[in-house]
Amino acid sequence: KAGVTQTPRYLIKTRGQQVTLSCSPISGHRSVSWYQQTPGQGLQFLFEYFSETQRNKGNFPGRFSGRQFSNSRSEMNVSTLELGDSALYLCASRNFSGVGDQYFGPGTRLLVL
Amino acid sequence: GNSVTQMEGPVTLSEEAFLTINCTYTATGYPSLFWYVQYPGEGLQLLLKATKADDKGSNKGFEATYRKETTSFHLEKGSVQVSDSAVYFCALWSNYQLIWGAGTKLIIKP
Numbered sequence: 001k002a003g004v005t006q007t008p009r010y011l012i013k014t015r016g017q018q019v020t021l022s023c024s025p026i027s028g029h030r031s032v033s034w035y036q037q038t039p040g041q042g043l044q045f046l047f048e049y050f051s052e053t054q055r056n057k058g059n060f061p062g063r064f065s066g067r068q069f070s071n072s073r074s075e076m077n078v079s080t081l082e083l084g085d086s087a088l089y090l091c092a093s094r095n096f097s098g099v100g101d102q103y104f105g106p107g108t109r110l111l112v113l
Numbered sequence: 114g115n116s117v118t119q120m121e122g123p124v125t126l127s128e129e130a131f132l133t134i135n136c137t138y139t140a141t142g143y144p145s146l147f148w149y150v151q152y153p154g155e156g157l158q159l160l161l162k163a164t165k166a167d168d169k170g171s172n173k174g175f176e177a178t179y180r181k182e183t184t185s186f187h188l189e190k191g192s193v194q195v196s197d198s199a200v201y202f203c204a205l206w207s208n209y210q211l212i213w214g215a216g217t218k219l220i221i222k223p
Contacts, residue, residue, distance in 0.1 A: 004156075031209075033209075033210065033211075035211075042213060042214075042215050042216060043202065043211075043213040043216075044213075045210040045211065045212070048209045048210060050209075055209045056208055056209040056210055058210070090156060090157065092157075101159060101162065102159070102211060103159065104149075104156040104157040104158070105156055106155065106156045107156050
């Protein structure tokens with residue numbers, strides 16, 4: 001099976017712009033989660049989707065949003081970018097029956113200038 | 114709230130040395146526990162897991178035992194290799210999310 005894919009892999013934006021990141025889960029996986037990884041804050045949970053429904057959301061401002069499509073692909077959007085949004089954004093998919101067994105993509109590295 | 118605490122790194126060892134990376138957790142109930150590994154320039158990979166107390170997870174020579182008495186899930190390996198150099202993350206599963214430790218960078222010298 002193909003793994004989790006994320007596009008784009010690298011992105012450079014300027015403050016105030018918005019960005020959309022995409023994630024395609026492993027075939028058959030219906031749960032998709034997003035995490036932010038930074039040197040200062042480590043790994044932090046953004047949100048989790050299952051069957052197009054957001055089931056949980058982390059402690060991030062409303063500028064961070066996401067959605068999931070009927071084919072389980074997911075996107076996350078960050079509006080009004082700030083310098084502190086520079087991070088590696090990781091997507092993970094999960095077979096619903098696997099407790100916590102999340103399989104991660106390679107990430108999208110976002111740099112905000 | 115739930116949290117995970119890992120020993121700070123970096124941890125530097127010689128090849129074939131014994132490895133222990135400490136991990137303790139705070140949680141309500143008995144959550145599933147995980148170790149993930151992140152090799153340089155790559156995403157996170159599930160290394161091993163344990164879903165209930167006294168379970169031992171193992172993979173690629175690494176082991177960790179779920180100890181509810183000490184709320185710990187320490188990672189061990191009997192003989193490390195240069196290729197084990199990476200960042201190791203301990204995590205617990207709660208409310209549809211993984212809660213992560215800060216990560217421990219492991220450096221193995223030949």
